[in-house]
Amino acid sequence: MKAPPGDADTAASVTSESLVYRLLSGAIGLWCRLAHGLRIEGSEHVPSAGGVLLVANHESALDIPLIAAATPRHVGFVARASLGRSPVLARIMASCGAVLVRPGEPDRGALRAMVERLRGGDCLAIFPEGTRSADGSLGEFRGGGVLAARRARAPIVPLGIRGAGRAWPIGARRPRRGRVALHFGPALDPAAPDVLAQARRAVARLVDGP
Numbered sequence: 001m002k003a004p005p006g007d008a009d010t011a012a013s014v015t016s017e018s019l020v021y022r023l024l025s026g027a028i029g030l031w032c033r034l035a036h037g038l039r040i041e042g043s044e045h046v047p048s049a050g051g052v053l054l055v056a057n058h059e060s061a062l063d064i065p066l067i068a069a070a071t072p073r074h075v076g077f078v079a080r081a082s083l084g085r086s087p088v089l090a091r092i093m094a095s096c097g098a099v100l101v102r103p104g105e106p107d108r109g110a111l112r113a114m115v116e117r118l119r120g121g122d123c124l125a126i127f128p129e130g131t132r133s134a135d136g137s138l139g140e141f142r143g144g145g146v147l148a149a150r151r152a153r154a155p156i157v158p159l160g161i162r163g164a165g166r167a168w169p170i171g172a173r174r175p176r177r178g179r180v181a182l183h184f185g186p187a188l189d190p191a192a193p194d195v196l197a198q199a200r201r202a203v204a205r206l207v208d209g210p
Contacts, residue, residue, distance in 0.1 A: 021096045025068040032180065035177065036167055036179055037179040037180070038180055039181040040184075045157055045185060045186050046123070046184060048073065049121065051117070051120065051122060051123070051124075051154035052124075052187070053123075053124050053149040053155070054071065054123065054124065054157050054184075055125075055146075055157070056203065057129065057133070057161055057203050059165035060161075061132075062167055062168045063132075063161055067159065071125075074096075074122075074123060076097035076098055076099065077096070078101055078125065079100060081103075118148060118149060119152045124145075124148075126145035128141035128144075138200065141200045146199065154190060155190065157185065158185040158203045159182060159184050159203065159206065160203050161182055162182075167180055183206040183209070185206050
């Protein structure tokens with residue numbers, strides 16, 4: 001899949017890795033390895049440069065830090081705009097290149113921001129279910145992230161997260177002991193007409209494991 005000059009696989013990244021991101025992801029990665037036996041597989045499927053969209057299941061507050069720790073490059077997260085109400089979180093997300101989305105309504109500004117980041121060469125991560133799963137089952141995928149990847153001609157890398165919902169379930173005040181694993185799958189072509197369904201099936205396989 002060849003993109004013209006200026007598209008996702010040729011432009012320089014628009015978001016540089018901040019010191020805050022580097023320190024947080026390093027510290028979280030070390031903690032997850034010690035406390036949760038973090039296991040990472042398939043990270044070679046993440047392109048070392050150029051725009052790419054990571055799509056993952058979502059069942060825990062651990063998911064974002066786990067992805068940051070496991071991905072071999074800077075990740076900008078697509079997150080709910082409500083998270084920006086916290087001054088501390090807002091500052092961290094701004095320094096890390098997050099894209100904030102208003103849930104439950106069309107957000108063309110967020111879509112444009114995702115396309116711009118991907119065309120610029122960023123690695124973005126999104127949870128297409130839109131919210132955390134309370135029982136670990138994989139919900140339906142929303143198409144905003146896939147649409148952005150298609151417009152930017154950026155590959156889509158599926159990611160399955162295992163164990164995070166048990167290690168830090170919804171409603172728990174702090175993480176518990178429990179093993180977690182992240183499995184990256186081969187990239188998908190965003191131009192495929194059924195790529196949203198492909199992405200959901202790929203994430204489901206990665207979550208279920210061999």
